[in-house]
Amino acid sequence: MDFLIFKAPMLMVQASLDGILLGILFALIAYGMALQWGVMNIINIAQGDLVILGGYIAYTIYLWGIHPAWGVIISPIIMFFVGWALYKLVINKVVDRDLFISILATFGIAIVFQQLMNFIFGADVVVAQSEYGTTMLFDNSVTLPNSKIFSAFISVLYAIALVIYMRKSKLGRAIRATAQNARAAKILGVDTEKVYAATFGINAALCGIAGALISITLTLHPYVGLPYTVRSFMIVIVAGLGNLPAVAVSGMGLGLFEEFADYILGTEFRIGAVFLLLVLILVYRRFKLSRKREYLK
Amino acid sequence: MNKIAKLFVTFISAITLALVSITSSFAKVEGEYIVLGSAISLTGKYSSNGVHTQNGYNMAVERINKMGGVEVQGKKYKFEIIYYDDESNPKRAAQLAERLIKQDGVHYMLGPYSSGLTKAIAPVTEKYKIPMVEANGASRSLFTKGYKYLFAVLSPANQYLEVAIDLAVEKNGGKGVKIAQAFEQDAFSQDVRLGILDAAKRTGSEIIIDDKLPKELNDMAATLAKVKAVKPDVLVVSGHTKGALTAIRQISEMKVDVPMLAMTHCDAAKLSKQHGKKSEFALCASQWHKNLSYKDKFFGSGKKYAKDFQKEFGYDPPYQSAESSAALLVFKDAFERANSFDRDAVRDALVDTEMQTFYGNIKFGPGGQNVAKPMILFQVRCKGDDCENRVVAPTKWASDKFYHPIPKWSERS
Numbered sequence: 206m207d208f209l210i211f212k213a214p215m216l217m218v219q220a221s222l223d224g225i226l227l228g229i230l231f232a233l234i235a236y237g238m239a240l241q242w243g244v245m246n247i248i249n250i251a252q253g254d255l256v257i258l259g260g261y262i263a264y265t266i267y268l269w270g271i272h273p274a275w276g277v278i279i280s281p282i283i284m285f286f287v288g289w290a291l292y293k294l295v296i297n298k299v300v301d302r303d304l305f306i307s308i309l310a311t312f313g314i315a316i317v318f319q320q321l322m323n324f325i326f327g328a329d330v331v332v333a334q335s336e337y338g339t340t341m342l343f344d345n346s347v348t349l350p351n352s353k354i355f356s357a358f359i360s361v362l363y364a365i366a367l368v369i370y371m372r373k374s375k376l377g378r379a380i381r382a383t384a385q386n387a388r389a390a391k392i393l394g395v396d397t398e399k400v401y402a403a404t405f406g407i408n409a410a411l412c413g414i415a416g417a418l419i420s421i422t423l424t425l426h427p428y429v430g431l432p433y434t435v436r437s438f439m440i441v442i443v444a445g446l447g448n449l450p451a452v453a454v455s456g457m458g459l460g461l462f463e464e465f466a467d468y469i470l471g472t473e474f475r476i477g478a479v480f481l482l483l484v485l486i487l488v489y490r491r492f493k494l495s496r497k498r499e500y501l502k
Numbered sequence: 503m504n505k506i507a508k509l510f511v512t513f514i515s516a517i518t519l520a521l522v523s524i525t526s527s528f529a530k531v532e533g534e535y536i537v538l539g540s541a542i543s544l545t546g547k548y549s550s551n552g553v554h555t556q557n558g559y560n561m562a563v564e565r566i567n568k569m570g571g572v573e574v575q576g577k578k579y580k581f582e583i584i585y586y587d588d589e590s591n592p593k594r595a596a597q598l599a600e601r602l603i604k605q606d607g608v609h610y611m612l613g614p615y616s617s618g619l620t621k622a623i624a625p626v627t628e629k630y631k632i633p634m635v636e637a638n639g640a641s642r643s644l645f646t647k648g649y650k651y652l653f654a655v656l657s658p659a660n661q662y663l664e665v666a667i668d669l670a671v672e673k674n675g676g677k678g679v680k681i682a683q684a685f686e687q688d689a690f691s692q693d694v695r696l697g698i699l700d701a702a703k704r705t706g707s708e709i710i711i712d713d714k715l716p717k718e719l720n721d722m723a724a725t726l727a728k729v730k731a732v733k734p735d736v737l738v739v740s741g742h743t744k745g746a747l748t749a750i751r752q753i754s755e756m757k758v759d760v761p762m763l764a765m766t767h768c769d770a771a772k773l774s775k776q777h778g779k780k781s782e783f784a785l786c787a788s789q790w791h792k793n794l795s796y797k798d799k800f801f802g803s804g805k806k807y808a809k810d811f812q813k814e815f816g817y818d819p820p821y822q823s824a825e826s827s828a829a830l831l832v833f834k835d836a837f838e839r840a841n842s843f844d845r846d847a848v849r850d851a852l853v854d855t856e857m858q859t860f861y862g863n864i865k866f867g868p869g870g871q872n873v874a875k876p877m878i879l880f881q882v883r884c885k886g887d888d889c890e891n892r893v894v895a896p897t898k899w900a901s902d903k904f905y906h907p908i909p910k911w912s913e914r915s
Contacts, residue, residue, distance in 0.1 A: 208730070209728055209731060213731045216727055216728070216731055219727045220727065222726065223723045223724070223727070223763075227721065227723075276589055287684070287708075291876055317537070320545070323545065323546065323547070323549060323676050324545075325704055327549070327550055328546070328547050328548065328549040328550040328551075329743065329746075329771075329772070330742075330744045330747050330771060331776065332747050332751055332776055332779075334776075334777070339755055339756065341757065345757070346730075348730075348756040348757050350752075350755035350756065353755075367650065403569060408591060411565045421750075423720040423721060423748070424720050424747050424748050424751070426547075426744060427547070428547050429720060429744075430719075432718040445568070461866070464723070464724055467724035468724055468728070471713065471714070472684070472713040472715055472716070472724065472725055473713070473714035473715075473716065475716055475724075476716045476718065
């Protein structure tokens with residue numbers, strides 16, 4: 206595509222809006238990852254598979270004749286308990302170990318989840334219909350699916366709710382204290398075990414919301430979780446831990462970057478461009494760190 | 503160890519060895535059974551199509567056995583299939599093919615599901631000179647490697663959507679058309695793409711968008727925005743079931759108006775069921791449709807097959823099942839013409855196959871692909887919320903007229 210985007214300015218608008226709407230959704234998933242990474246020091250490879258599981262929950266209620274948008278309430282509730290159970294069964298055994306063990310453990314969980322979903326829901330690609338229609342702008346030349354607008358709106362809503370919860374509630378404060386210094390928190394009477402379980406549960410619930418939104422905007426399949434893990438990993442790497450505004454910006458930035466890479470480099474390089482960016486950012490960060498003294502300590 | 507014990511051990515091992523070699527050399531035909539082997543995806547990402555394939559095989563085995571089986575040298579034999587689950591994994595499939603041949607002594611193979619897995623197994627069957635009739639590997643590269651023991655009852659992938667381009671050109675008064683295309687980067691879809699390139703060259707058509715979709719694709723918004731901007735005459739999409747579902751979802755949501763939309767995997771994706779009216783007018787390539795008028799004495803017609811299949815398995819047969827059933831009809835025919843269980847005699851008989859089945863005519867080309875059966879195109883048409891697939895091309899088999907151009911979204915209810 207020889208730079209079609211520069212010949213048709215409306216495409217630029219379309220690409221930007223598509224990118225931002227998608228990016229907000231990614232940011233929600235990434236926020237969950239940043240949260241439990243920050244608190245528990247665990248990189249959750251199964252993040253994307255939790256998302257897909259959340260999507261299948263929404264899809265199931267859709268099959269029962271309930272509007273799939275209810276999934277954004279039902280799915281996180283169920284997923285919270287899934288996350289809690291997962292913590293009690295597996296994660297608590299690896300939470301104090303080094304990062305590598307946690308990657309292995311969550312990688313295992315990812316495989317188990319994929320196979321289970323394949324077994325329960327089948328290997329067919331499925332979609333839930335929201336019938337939300339389309340918003341048309343600029344005399345029809347830019348079209349935005351209302352389902353995407355809805356999903357961005359819900360993501361923002363939940364993100365704000367979570368930030369307030371983290372600031373105001375007792376558990377939220379306990380989670381933040383544990384993230385800062387688990388040992389000190391423990392000494393001061395915080396039940397860190399419970400905090401970890403709740404954090405993992407909250408992360409799973411966020412994945413549940415994102416999954417429900419994906420079921421009405423994109424497609425579901427038991428084996429498509431990994432791209433979501435990779436994207437959220439990338440967003441977190443760029444934004445750093447425990448910095449929600451940065452996660453939101455970096456999520457939208459990634460969405461934009463992907464869309465524009467698609468137009469300028471071609472669709473086949475879309476994912477490749479994301480990985481290239483990841484490498485560049487890691488190299489740059491290392492370079493920046495190496496210039497600071499603290500890196501040498 | 504004393505001498506007698508040593509002698510005893512040797513004796514026992516000799517007998518075991520002899521037994522093993524005897525059973526394996528006769529394993530191809532055990533008593534009244536002709537044993538076929540197949541590695542098939544019962545778990546993993548291809549499991550739903552794997553099961554369709556297995557159901558197709560099983561249905562044919564049951565039917566052939568019930569109707570007298572296979573007659574070789576005046577004796578009646580029945581079919582039996584040994585299945586192993588390849589977990590949708592090519593490496594595993596190749597291992598299982600070895601196991602079927604070396605341990606289970608299978609001398610005739612049925613194909614797995616998908617081009618990728620067939621590609622993994624073909625070198626193994628070729629090495630051991632085992633005739634394999636496959637029904638679910640359409641990739642063109644399978645038929646250009648000079649395999650001598652591979653036979654496919656289906657049309658190769660590059661033929662999938664060629665008919666669609668011809669149709670578009672015909673509707674354009676014989677002049678070339680502008681084509682926008684998006685194909686997943688996998689062996690099958692890229693073969694479909696090659697077919698389109700050939701057709702474009704032949705008809706003087708121009709390709710104005712040529713996107714290659716990543717495998718983890720679930721968003722085609724960028725491609726579709728481009729399509730909206732350049733207004734092609736035909737949009738061609740191939741990316742398995744995920745591609746078909748994503749395309750319809752986003753075309754309808756982004757209100758992309760194209761006069762013609764051609765795709766693959768519509769029936770596997772249950773497009774008309776999952777997307778309902780939004781999928782109307784989509785043109786889909788298919789190996790088979792139950793309304794075609796081919797006939798054989800085992801299943802009768804396509805419609806009869808669909809009815810029996812529905813009764814047995816509780817769902818309408820996708821073409822993956824039909825072609826799998828046809829593979830067994832081919833084997834039966836070859837065994838009877840060879841009138842022997844000699845692998846090479848059976849292979850030679852397969853080469854000379856020329857028959858009609860409920861699934862279509864079958865005659866193998868030099869590469870092993872079926873050259874006697876054209877691809878068909880059906881179009882999704884809806885009455886109210888009830889949608890069904892109607893055959894519109896090629897004209898000889900068409901039951902309905904091709905609806906062209908697709909009405910604009912603003913005019914669709």
